[in-house]
Structure formats: structure tokens, C-alpha cells
Amino acid sequence: QVQLVESGGGLVQAGGSLRLSCAASGRTFSRYGMGWFRQAPGNEREFVAAISWTGGSTYYADSVKGRFTISRDNAKTTVYLQMNSLKPEDTAVYYCAAEPYGMGSRGARAYIYWGQGTQVTVSS
Secondary structure, three states: OOOOEEOEEEEEEEEOOOOEEEEEEEEOOOHEEEEEEEEEOOOOEEEEEEEEOOOOOOEEEEOOOOEEEEEEEOOOOOOOOOOHHHHHHHHEEEEHHHHHHHHOOOOEEEHHHHHOOOEEEEOO
């Protein structure tokens, strides 16, 4: 069992930055691939970024590539999402998730544990 708790969301002006954290409980955290997803009102949940269990492989949605960076610290059982050059269209609830294959996946169906989400609002 892995429990995930996101933090770091908030209100920021366009062009600003935020760093999201996802703290995980459970001894097997280091074996899980981790992902960030987001959901805006009226939209489906969409993939943002993912990272393999070693941190050696990362994947990004085209809409955030070059602006967002996913990373993890297995010793601290935490995964991060550094978000720079934020745009109003980045406004959403951001969720972190864990998948047991360890590879980091773009597909939400691979993930079996989800956090409660943290709100990110980018004003224009």
C-alpha cells in the first residue's frame, strides 16, 4: 500500500513558477514509477509527466515539455514537479500517482495509487 499526499499548489501569475511535492508512505516507494496528472474543470484528467523508479527515464506531455521537470528522491520517498513559465491553461488540480511496473507511464490506467490532488491556479 502506498499513500500519496501532494503539496505546493497555489495561485501564481502567468510566467511564474511553482514546485509541487508528493510525499509517499510505504517501504516500496522506490520500486514504483511515478506520474503527475492534472484535471481542469470540465476536462478529462490528462497526463503531465512521469518518471521511472530509478529516475533515469522521464516523460512529458508536449504541452509542458521544456517548462516542467519531474524528479524524485527515493531516500525521502518524494516526487517533485517543478513548473516554470506557467500559463493560465496550466490551471488545474494536479495529482500524483504510483504505478507498480516501475517504468513511468503516460497512461492513467497503469497507476494504482493516487493522491487527493493540489490546486494550481495561474492568473493572466
